[in-house]
Amino acid sequence: MDSVTCFEEVDTSRPGRLQHIERSAAGSGPHLADRPLLLETSGLERHFGGLNAVDGVDFALREGEVRAIIGPNGAGKTTFVSLLCGRLTPSAGSIQFRGEDVTRLPAYRRVGRGIAYTFQITNVFGNLSVFDNVMLAAQSCMRRRGGFFARIDRAELECRVTAALSAVGLDSRAALKTGELAYGHQRLLEVAMGLALEPSLLILDEPTQGLSDSEIDEFCTLIKRIAANATILLIEHNMHVVMQLASRITVMNRGKILAEGDPEEIRCNPEVQAAYLAA
Amino acid sequence: MTLRALRPAGLHVVAVLILFGLQFVLSDYEKLSLTRIMVLAMYAVGYNVLFGYTGLLSLGHALFFATGLYAAGLTTYYFGFTLPEAFLFGVAVSALVSLIIGFVALRTSGVSFMIVTLMFAQVGYLLTSYFIEYTQGDAGLSLTGSRRIDFAGMSLDLGEPAVRYNLALLFLALALLVVYSLVRRPGGRVLVAIRENEDRTLMLGYNSFANKLWAFVISGTISGTAGVVFALLFGYVGSSFASIQYSIDALLYTLLGGAGTVLGPVLGAALMIVLIDKLSEFTVAYLLFVGVALIALTLWFPRGILGTIRERWAPWIP
Numbered sequence: 001m002d003s004v005t006c007f008e009e010v011d012t013s014r015p016g017r018l019q020h021i022e023r024s025a026a027g028s029g030p031h032l033a034d035r036p037l038l039l040e041t042s043g044l045e046r047h048f049g050g051l052n053a054v055d056g057v058d059f060a061l062r063e064g065e066v067r068a069i070i071g072p073n074g075a076g077k078t079t080f081v082s083l084l085c086g087r088l089t090p091s092a093g094s095i096q097f098r099g100e101d102v103t104r105l106p107a108y109r110r111v112g113r114g115i116a117y118t119f120q121i122t123n124v125f126g127n128l129s130v131f132d133n134v135m136l137a138a139q140s141c142m143r144r145r146g147g148f149f150a151r152i153d154r155a156e157l158e159c160r161v162t163a164a165l166s167a168v169g170l171d172s173r174a175a176l177k178t179g180e181l182a183y184g185h186q187r188l189l190e191v192a193m194g195l196a197l198e199p200s201l202l203i204l205d206e207p208t209q210g211l212s213d214s215e216i217d218e219f220c221t222l223i224k225r226i227a228a229n230a231t232i233l234l235i236e237h238n239m240h241v242v243m244q245l246a247s248r249i250t251v252m253n254r255g256k257i258l259a260e261g262d263p264e265e266i267r268c269n270p271e272v273q274a275a276y277l278a279a
Numbered sequence: 280m281t282l283r284a285l286r287p288a289g290l291h292v293v294a295v296l297i298l299f300g301l302q303f304v305l306s307d308y309e310k311l312s313l314t315r316i317m318v319l320a321m322y323a324v325g326y327n328v329l330f331g332y333t334g335l336l337s338l339g340h341a342l343f344f345a346t347g348l349y350a351a352g353l354t355t356y357y358f359g360f361t362l363p364e365a366f367l368f369g370v371a372v373s374a375l376v377s378l379i380i381g382f383v384a385l386r387t388s389g390v391s392f393m394i395v396t397l398m399f400a401q402v403g404y405l406l407t408s409y410f411i412e413y414t415q416g417d418a419g420l421s422l423t424g425s426r427r428i429d430f431a432g433m434s435l436d437l438g439e440p441a442v443r444y445n446l447a448l449l450f451l452a453l454a455l456l457v458v459y460s461l462v463r464r465p466g467g468r469v470l471v472a473i474r475e476n477e478d479r480t481l482m483l484g485y486n487s488f489a490n491k492l493w494a495f496v497i498s499g500t501i502s503g504t505a506g507v508v509f510a511l512l513f514g515y516v517g518s519s520f521a522s523i524q525y526s527i528d529a530l531l532y533t534l535l536g537g538a539g540t541v542l543g544p545v546l547g548a549a550l551m552i553v554l555i556d557k558l559s560e561f562t563v564a565y566l567l568f569v570g571v572a573l574i575a576l577t578l579w580f581p582r583g584i585l586g587t588i589r590e591r592w593a594p595w596i597p
Contacts, residue, residue, distance in 0.1 A: 085482070111484030119482075125475045136472050139465045140484040152465050197484065 035062040037099075038201060038231050039084065044093035046079055053079040055255035056093070061201070066223070066232045068246035070239075070266075072275065076255040077235045078120060081203050084233075085117035086110045097201075112144050116199035118190040120206045120235070126179035130170060133178055133189055134161045137196035164196040168222060184215045188222075195226065202226065203233045208241055220244050243267075251275070287597045291459055294542055295452045302444050310440055316552050317447040318509045319532070321454045323544030325501025326529035328458055331538035332467065333494040334474030335385075338393045339400030340529045342380070343499040345407065345521035347373045347506030352516030353413065355422050362428050362437070366507055373503020374496060381495030385488060400526055407518035419517025426514065443512045450508050451545070454501050459541050461497065462597055470494050471539075502529070535576060537583030541597050546584055 039061040046054040053076045061067055069077050082088040084095060086107030094103045102110055111117075125133050138160040142152050165171040168188040173181065178189065187207060194202050204223075208216045216238065223232065223245055236242050242249060242263070249266045251258045253275045259266060266272055298317065302310055322344050329335045351369035354360040360368060384395045407414045414420065426437040435442050461467045472480040473487050481487050510516050519525075528551075529544075536547025554572070558565035580587045589596040 087482070106481075106486075108481050108484050108486050111482065117482055119479075123476065123479050123482075125472060125479065127475055128471070132468065136468060136480070137483050139468070143465070144484070157465075193483065 033062070035064055037061070038063045038065075038097070039233075040096040041084070042094055042096075044080070044083060044095065045091045046076075046083055046088060047091045052255045054083060054090075057252075057255075057257055059250065059257065061231060061233060063200075063231055064227075066227050066234065066245050066247045068234045068236055068242040068249045069252060070236065070242055070249060071252035071258070074254075075252040077252050078205055079255075080252065081117065081205060081233065081235060085115050085203055087117070111140070111197065111199075114198075114200035115203065116194045116197040116201070117203045118194045118205060118207065120209070122183070122186045122190060124178050124186055124189055124193070126177075128178060129174070130165070130176050130178050130181065130189060131161060131174040134164050134192050134196050137193040138164065141197050160196060164192045167195055167225070168192045169218070184211050187211060188219075191222065191226075199230055201231045201233060203235075205235045206237060207234070208236065208238050216241060283595070286595050287463075288459075290596065291455055291541065294545070295448070295455070298448050298451070299445075302441065307440055310444055312552075312556065313549075314440070314444045314447045314512065316549050317444075317451045317545075318505055318512065319528070319552065320545040320548035321447075321451045321508065322502050322505035323529045323532040323536075323548050324451070324454045324458055324541075325498050325503075325505060327498075327533045327538060327541075327544045328461070328470075328501065329494055329498035330530065330533055331540070331543065332462055332474065333470045333491060333498075335388075335491065335494070336393050336530070337384075337396040337498075338523070338526050338530070339396035339398070339403075340499075340502050341521050341523065341525035342396075342400040342403040343373055343377055343502040344506040344509075344525060344529075345403055345518075346376045347503035347508075348510045348516050348520050349407070349414070349506075350503075351507040352420060352422060352510040355511070356420050356516075357413070362426075362511055363430075366511060369507030369510070370500065370504050373507070374500040377496045377499025377503065378492070381492050381499065385491050385495060397523070397526070400521070400523065404518065404521040404523070407521050414516070414518060416518050419515055419519075422510065422514040422516070437512060437514070447508065447512060450504065454504070455541060455545070457497070457501065459597060462541065466490070466493070474539075531573065534583055535573075537585030537587070537589070540583070540585040540589060543583055543585040550584075 037060055041057055041059045044054055044057040044059070045052065055076070057080060069080070071077050079088065083090050086105060090103060094101055096102070097110070097113055097115065100113070102113060105113070125136070135157065138157055139152060142157060142160070162171060162174075165174055168191050170185060170188055170192060173185065178186065181189065187210070191204070191207065194204070208219055211219060220241060223234070226232065234242075234245065246263055248260065248262055250260045251266060251272050258275055259269045259272050261269070301313065305313060322340075325343070326337070326340045329337055347369045350372035351365040354368055355362075355365045380399050384392060384399065387395050408416050428435045428437070437443060437446075462470075469480065469485055469490050472483070472485070473490060477487050506520065509520070532547035532551055533544045534547065535551055536545065537543030551569070555565055555569060558568050576583070582590055585596060
């Protein structure tokens with residue numbers, strides 16, 4: 001429990017974090033519509049040859065939301081979040097993050113601005129230890145201002161790593177080689193790496209894919225805890241998870257936004273049922 | 280601090296002390312040979328920063344060795360630079376050349392990177408032949424002029440084997456210190472991260488191009504400084520040092536000793552050079568045996584000697 005305290009202490013050093021910490025869970029606090037805009041896209045497009053994977057998306061996300069993006073396979077969800085985090089460049093349109101145009105910023109700079117992405121297909125450093133994986137993320141967070149030769153306080157670094165690992169329950173496995181972790185634990189490690197970056201926006205791409213039911217339950221508890229400190233954008237197929245976590249849901253189909261609303265509205269939307277939920 | 284925490288640094292100190300002690304037991308010929316080995320080991324130590332730690336396979340590192348060699352050698356020969364002047368000039372030119380070439384070559388990756396570095400090195404090699412009037416090509420230049428350095432009241436004569444031996448050891452030890460502290464720092468971990476998974480490293484917020492460029496410049500400058508030291512200690516510069524053979528040698532030393540271990544290239548250089556020396560006494564076909572040794576290495580010890588030891592018994596080796 002000590003290490004969790006330490007994580008929050010670290011958090012408070014960043015401007016704008018305190019008010020998040022005071023909120024206990026997503027959905028509470030000021031009404032969603034009153035919160036400031038965190039991310040906004042207008043007319044966002046991405047074409048692959050003749051395929052319009054993302055086709056004129058206008059999207060807005062407010063601070064403190066847990067937003068789920070759902071939609072059938074091939075709807076353009078992963079392409080859309082890849083545009084947001086900078087892994088892909090858009091064919092047209094713009095992306096604003098905290099009022100700043102980040103459309104042309106390379107991915108690593110967007111991470112510096114506070115956008116973290118966890119991969120759909122587990123993408124960790126298999127040959128390094130679990131601890132080192134998270135250390136790379138924590139170190140990146142600590143030297144955003146410092147550059148290549150930044151002096152990094154070793155004790156604080158280790159404190160942050162331990163805090164992120166205990167937040168996902170991997171602290172007892174810190175010394176293991178990552179390649180030897182079970183798949184579910186590697187997914188949790190992805191989240192720990194995202195946490196250690198202390199993002200203001202955490203993008204999770206199908207985080208529960210391949211997890212067992214009990215692991216999914218633990219995962220939902222974890223996301224609820226993280227949501228107290230960060231805005232979360234979640235691509236998810238598991239409707240149980242979506243309904244449990246999301247404060248709002250965006251439905252994508254064929255590269256466009258089909259519907260948007262709170263879970264109840266989406267559940268009752270006939271267009272959505274036709275495109276996705278009907279099955 | 281516990282004894283265990285001191286092991287990595289201790290290993291390197293012991294290695295340097297052993298090299299220091301060897302001069303009191305070796306014959307003059309062996310001492311000369313080990314002096315040469317230490318300079319070439321330094322060259323490979325620089326190569327290892329790029330190949331072993333950052334995962335970038337350059338096939339053109341002879342260019343940097345030759346850049347240092349010629350920058351120091353030509354200025355001594357034609358402009359009468361003193362030894363310290365030539366040294367500083369050589370190091371500066373090596374750093375500049377690695378910065379420029381790194382900037383261009385790092386726009387590629389994988390096989391293209393190998394080809395681009397190879398091509399740059401070939402251009403360098405051909406330049407030494409093109410300007411044969413000044414370089415004397417393969418025949419090379421013997422540096423004349425003063426072989427003495429006056430430093431802090433001491434007068435060092437580079438003609439003396441003991442002076443050369445200890446200077447070579449000093450520079451090798453400095454190179455080891457630079458690499459050791461680099462890889463133990465947060466910046467060094469980022470290089471390893473790039474080697475392991477560049478895409479993920481980018482998504483953790485690291486500018487992988489800038490980090491690779493740093494690695495390239497550090498690597499090229501250490502290898503270039505080895506060239507400077509070679510030219511000044513042995514008083515000879517020749518174009519064979521710019522040939523592809525020397526680029527491949529750096530790769531082989533590193534692979535044999537263990538890529539991504541600080542001491543690996545030193546061990547690899549020593550073993551490979553001694554092996555070639557001994558074999559060439561018996562047969563002209565010594566490269567055949569070297570080839571067989573390398574095939575055996577790739578099959579059974581793909582991580583090299585120190586890499587295998589680290590993997591199986593001593594994970595603390597940096």
